[in-house]
Amino acid sequence: MKISGATITTAPLKSFKYTIDIKINASREAVIELEGFDSWTEISHVCQKGMKISDATITTAPLKSFKYTIDIKINASRDAVIERLRALILGQKFPMCVKKGMKISSAAITTICLSNSNKTQCKCENQYVWSTKQCSKHGICGPDQNDTCRCNTSPPTDGTFCSRPHAPLKSFKYSINIKINASRHTMIEHLRALILGQKFPMCVKKGMKISDATITTVCLSNANKTQCKCENQYVWSSKQCSKHGVCGPIQNDTCRCIASLPNDGTFCRRTPSPLKSFKYTIDIKINASREAVIERLRALILGQKFPMCVKKGTKISGATITTDASLLFQPTGRFATDHMVKKSLFIKNPS
Structure with missing residues (x-):
């Protein structure tokens, strides 16, 4: 037996295709201008045997949009100039394209200052107001509303103009129950006197005030028993009366005294108004x-x-x-x- 010849063959390699995205951060437009770079020969030199770049394309991410508000001050010696400007703005269709990728979305006259030898008045156009700071700083020459005004007696030197009024803040009302432990009954009487002597509403800080305060429930305990009594115009609910036992008369399924302290944090509530x-x-x-x-x-x-x-x-x-x-x-x-x-x-x- 003899081997007259032998040949080694290899199976064809599998081919894989990948798409690779490369992100380049460039601060100047010239960096991504590839004029004169006609072929990808330079890149091909770095490829290994059996690996090639079939195509390359530059794509751009969507441009970010920025919005600017530009205030322009115009000095005019005649009132007719202002009226002419107002007519031009009213007759212009918006948005108005300035150049590719840039447009003016709206334009409006916000403030007009008129001066003579005696006085100066800076008035806001419709839907615009002076801020609270400007009203108090320069003095007002018209009615004020919600701490804003539409006319002050001198032009601001800091470059500010009338602005759109802020949307009114939503008002929220909370009822807060506070539990106070006192070892002496005189402390309760002192607290009651403080509340009766306080004028309400009481301002806590800007935008926050206490509209009312009252004592609703007083629980007294000794070695033998505990009684939780309601103050005037307050009662225990029917559920609390039946759960803890009453120590006084019952009226309309409510009571004003129960024989133990509720452990669920409930207090006496206002007497419900009778149903019609x-x-x-x-x-x-x-x-x-x-x-x-x-x-x-x-x-x-x-x-x-x-x-x-x-x-x-x-x-x-x-x-x-x-x-x-x-x-x-x-x-x-x-x-x-x-x-x-x-x-x-x-x-x-x-x-």
Whole structure:
């Protein structure tokens, strides 16, 4: 046995294709101008055998948009110049393109200062106002509203102009419960006197004030018992009365004294205002073909106890049959047995 020849062959290599994005930060436009760079020969030299760059393209990220507000001061010796400028602005369509990528979105006259030998007045155009700082610094020559004004008596030297009024701040109201532990009853009396002597609303800081303060609940404990009593115009809820036991009279499912301190952080609440009660009279017409139906209905009403509760807060105080029209004569000589019954329901519905 002899081997006359041998050949080694290799399987073809698999080919992979990649797309690579390269981000270049350039501070000048000249850096990304590749004029004279006609081929990618220089880049190809760095490629290894079996690796080549098939294509390269420069793409740009979307440009960021910037918005500027530019104030322009114009000195005019005649009022007609201002009117002419106002007419030009009103007649211009916005946005107005200045050059590629730049446009003026709007233009408006905000401030007009008029001077003579006696006085100077700087007035704001419609929808513009002077800030609180400018009003107090330069003096006002017109009504003020929400700490702003539309006219002051001298032109600002810091280059400021009238501005659009800020949107009114939303107002939020909070009820804060504060628990105070006192070892002596005199401390409670002293606190009560302080609250009674305080004028409300009381300003805490700009934009924040205390509209009211009151003592709602006083709990007194000794070795034998604990009693939590409500101040005037405050009561314990029905739930707290039944849960902790009462130590005083009950009225409208509420009480003013319970026999233990609630551990869920609840306090006495204001006495709820009584619900308004409305009374309606409802007439119901019933068509019945037999008199027995009417008698059955009459028996049901007589056997019903009133007031009858329909749902919480709604009850029927009374019901009665008021009208019975029967035996109506017909031209054929027959007597009709169709009965018309009118029933009145008196419904009391507090809301």
